[in-house]
Amino acid sequence: MARIAVLPGDGIGVEIVPQAIKVLNKVAPKYGIELEYSEGLIGGAAIDAEGIALPETTLQLCKESQAVLLGAIGGPKWDTLPAPQRPEVASLLPLRKHLGLYANVRPTVLNPALIGASPLKEELVKGTDMVVIRELTGGIYFGEKYREPHPSGEKAVDILVYTTEEIERIAKLAFDIASKRRKKVTSVDKANVLESSRLWRETVTRLAQDYPEITLEHMYVDNCAMQLIRNPLQFDVILTENMFGDILTDEASILSGSIGMLASASFGGNVAMYEPAHGSAPDIAGQDKANPLATILSAAMMLKYSFNCSEGAEEIERAVAKVLAEGYRTGDIMEPGKKLVGTEEMGNLVCEKLGE
Known part of the structure; x- marks a missing residue:
């Protein structure tokens, strides 16, 4: 049963x-x-x-x-x-x-019958077939949150935390899934600004050495948001953290x-x-x-x-x-x-x- x-x-x-x-x-x-x-x-x-x-x-x-x-x-x-x-x-x-x-x-696959339902041009979206792997229990959604007095009124704080272990386990899943697909992982972060993203990028890069058959690329989240609309066919497996994944998967949904x-x-x-x-x-x-x-x-x-x-x-x-x-x-x-x-x-x- x-x-x-x-x-x-x-x-x-x-x-x-x-x-x-x-x-x-x-x-x-x-x-x-x-x-x-x-x-x-x-x-x-x-x-x-x-x-x-x-x-x-x-x-x-x-x-x-x-x-x-x-x-x-x-x-x-x-x-x-x-x-x-x-x-x-x-x-x-x-x-x-x-x-x-x-x-x-979250798989994002465009059924051929729905090409006309996408607001994007057919030549951009035809053949879309990707999977977004989103880390789900870490990051800013689960970090400490509080407010405190501030001279202007109040200050609100949301803390973004990731550990090596949390990044490793989600990255391994992404590499394993990619090995059964087209063997490409796009890891999305904001490593030019965020320390958590720098740890993310370093950890994913290190793990990639255990998957020599997988092509790994890194992409800033703002660029990824643009590329999903500009050229969605470039993506196979997208790996990203909690909040970025929440936003990007909703954007990717329009491709389907x-x-x-x-x-x-x-x-x-x-x-x-x-x-x-x-x-x-x-x-x-x-x-x-x-x-x-x-x-x-x-x-x-x-x-x-x-x-x-x-x-x-x-x-x-x-x-x-x-x-x-x-x-x-x-x-x-x-x-x-x-x-x-x-x-x-x-x-x-x-x-x-x-x-x-």
């Missing part, structure tokens, strides 16, 4: 997660995988129900599962809470820390047509977590408008990595490709002449294509 902790969360999370489960339920039995789902509260939904963004029962549920399927967290309803109590800070960050999820893996297409997996401990890269999209929540494909593709990653079922994962990916090739679109990837569908219908269409 494969136990999955299901955390729909907030906003569109409660709409997209059921579509991924629907797809998993159709694929998994074909490969002899029996799934058991247990649902937990997280984020704003947990604050409303229990007064805390990450209840102990949810954390324990995740620890006792083999994988976590997460929807989305946060929304304007909770934006007025003090920063440490906001859903994103008080649930997602500690969950990653407790589960030891130090590595976020929409952030609604970007799947994500987080690794490091005994339990992996799978989630779409987008947020809770409160402006369309409850309207059957959300794109469930990123969540469905995240579920495919779950089959591949947590349950060792690459064939099932590939079947889901083929089904998504077929639906897109036939012109079905949610609003975020809609183009003239295509067929607009809602969240649930998109999930049903993927299910129909499974096994064809």
Whole structure:
């Protein structure tokens, strides 16, 4: 029995997660995988129900599962809470820390059917196929934070910390993934300004000596942000720290047509977590408008990595490709002449294509 902790969360999370489960339920039995789902509260939904963004029962549920399927967290309803109590800070960050999820893996692949959905020219984005490896439990997001009086009013401090060990483990993962792809790693930092980036660059350079078949290049984060738009085909595996990765993956999502297409997996401990890269999209929540494909593709990653079922994962990916090739679109990837569908219908269409 494969136990999955299901955390729909907030906003569109409660709409997209059921579509991924629907797809998993159709694929998994074909490969002899029996799934058991247990649902937990997280984020704003947990604050409303229990007064805390990450209840102990949810954390324990995740620890006792083999994988976590997460929807989305946060929304304007909770934006007025003090920063440490906001859903994103008080649930997602500690969950990653407790589960030891130090590595976020986000593939960015442009489906040929969605070339027209990208705002960039076809000759720039056609053939885009990269993976961003983001360090997930260090850096400025997890550093000490405080305010103190200042002659002008207040001074706010956010401390950015990285250790050699933290850099080594994420870099090794990037090199290992690159060895199974096109054998190129682009390590992104700001070593011309930040001491943490200088340690990052030195450590990655040293580790690269153990991977002679891998081509390593270093790139400043501001240049990388430009190059993602100017020439995305140059990238194979991008390796970077927490905040840079957060920003760059959202930028890279536009290369795939929409952030609604970007799947994500987080690794490091005994339990992996799978989630779409987008947020809770409160402006369309409850309207059957959300794109469930990123969540469905995240579920495919779950089959591949947590349950060792690459064939099932590939079947889901083929089904998504077929639906897109036939012109079905949610609003975020809609183009003239295509067929607009809602969240649930998109999930049903993927299910129909499974096994064809």
